[in-house]
Amino acid sequence: MDPDALLRQHRKRLLASDRLVPLDWGRDSIKRILPHREPFLLLDRLTGIDFEEGLIAGTRTVPADDPVFAGHFPGSPVYPGCLEVEMVGQLGLCLHYFLENRSLEVPAEPRPLRVMATRILGAHYLAPVLPGQELILLAKKLEYDGFFATMIGQVVAGGKVACAAIGEVCFPD
Numbered sequence: 001m002d003p004d005a006l007l008r009q010h011r012k013r014l015l016a017s018d019r020l021v022p023l024d025w026g027r028d029s030i031k032r033i034l035p036h037r038e039p040f041l042l043l044d045r046l047t048g049i050d051f052e053e054g055l056i057a058g059t060r061t062v063p064a065d066d067p068v069f070a071g072h073f074p075g076s077p078v079y080p081g082c083l084e085v086e087m088v089g090q091l092g093l094c095l096h097y098f099l100e101n102r103s104l105e106v107p108a109e110p111r112p113l114r115v116m117a118t119r120i121l122g123a124h125y126l127a128p129v130l131p132g133q134e135l136i137l138l139a140k141k142l143e144y145d146g147f148f149a150t151m152i153g154q155v156v157a158g159g160k161v162a163c164a165a166i167g168e169v170c171f172p173d
Helices: 003-009 081-101
Strands: 021-026 045-050 055-061 116-125 134-144 148-157 160-170
Touching: 003 116, 003 160, 045 081, 055 081, 081 116, 081 134, 081 148, 081 160
Parallel strands: none
Antiparallel strands: 021 045, 045 055, 055 134, 116 160, 134 148, 148 160
């Protein structure tokens, strides 16, 4: 796998599937999958999944009043790139959950994944994410060996890729 080549390939071309099965899981359901909580839960909704392609879609509306904009950057607010990478990383964890369980269901009792980020293999920032923007998030599984998982993700703003990133995590259990 060549991360730079993959990122170059997906700077403009969306990760896509014509076989997305619709999902409609909101924040309460996402909290039953992920260990993240406010203010660091950066997903609003899971909207579709393709088990064959290992692809998931979700959404996030960046709050116009997010305190991060006060300092990044005063007078010209831009959502931080590291948080864009975190958004698609969280989406990738949701994808991992569904793929591992081979189910579209979310458990009634919370069983958040135990996970540790190990590295970001690369990220391209192509357009600013602004206060109040509605984003489409996409994540696709690249590799999983039973311990380490690698995924590519995109933040799409206004129909264009604003960020493409590849990251790796490990599942210690």
